[in-house]
Amino acid sequence: MSTDSQQNAHRSPVLEFKSSTFSVPVLVLASNDVATIEQQLQEKIHLAPEFFKNSPLVFDLLDLNKQELDVDVTELTRITRKLGLLPIGIRGGTAQQNQQALEIGIPIHSGHNVAAASEPQQRQTPEPEPQAVATTTLITQPVRSGQRIYAEGDLVILAQVSAGAEILAEGNIHVYGSLRGRALAGVQGDTEARIFCSDLQAELISIAGNYKISEDLNSAVLNQPVQIYLQNHTLVIKDI
Incomplete structure (x- = not known):
């Protein structure tokens, strides 16, 4: 292959990013008792093992943190991975929980966080939302x-x-x-x-x-x- 051909090959795009929508189960917690969480997860998975097998999972900790119930994200991740689930995100976490998640390679969902939820919201007249066309x-x-x-x-x-x-x-x-x-x-x-x-x-x-x-x-x-x-x-x- 000539030098020009090699340079053209290097310039050709070999990847692209696309926006897409995926359905991912969200684990919403109402207790920080990890032993109970593990037990009830086992019961759920036993009912539909093929549905949950290697399923991605997002942790939703917003309700838990509103009740000031802390949970160890590292331990939560260990439990869910042991049961065959694959955590891929966290939302509603505190700064400490978000840091724990990042340290073990779990990204933070930007849609919900405790800091934003606790800030007072200014009253604004809501603008009418455009009606989505069903497809x-x-x-x-x-x-x-x-x-x-x-x-x-x-x-x-x-x-x-x-x-x-x-x-x-x-x-x-x-x-x-x-x-x-x-x-x-x-x-x-x-x-x-x-x-x-x-x-x-x-x-x-x-x-x-x-x-x-x-x-x-x-x-x-x-x-x-x-x-x-x-x-x-x-x-x-x-x-x-």
Whole structure:
């Protein structure tokens, strides 16, 4: 290769940064008792081991710190990693907790922090927020095992979702075929979101963080066309 060719190769971009949206479980703590935290995490993971296996995790310590209940971030990280979870961020931490997190390689989420929450806010007349236009993502091909699809609005799939696949939507999910994988609707906290499918065989269904795994599903609704929604923080599954 000539010198000019080598220089051109070095100048060619080999990477780029892109903004994207991911659904990551957030661990909100109401107690700083690490033994109890570990025990209850084990119980949660036991209910859905495949869902939590190697799952990323964000620590939310804002409510805990508002109650002036300190927690050791290093110990919290040790516990969650031991249980197979992968902490990737912290929010709502104190200066000391944030420093602990940085020392063990966990980044700080800039959206929430105790110092900002404690500062008095000036009264301002809120400006009207622009209304977001809901979008719908349409998938016409089968979603195969190992695939992961995320929709910022509603998600409509005109084919089957295979076991081992994962579909997520900030709005509703419609599957006009067999749903055998994992379906998570309202992933940004929309409790009005619903899941509709023509044939329920799911490994896991979830709306706004409230979930059921296949073992929890009543046999009467399996292999049936159903709709799934939240009622009093409980998932309801009804025939269509």
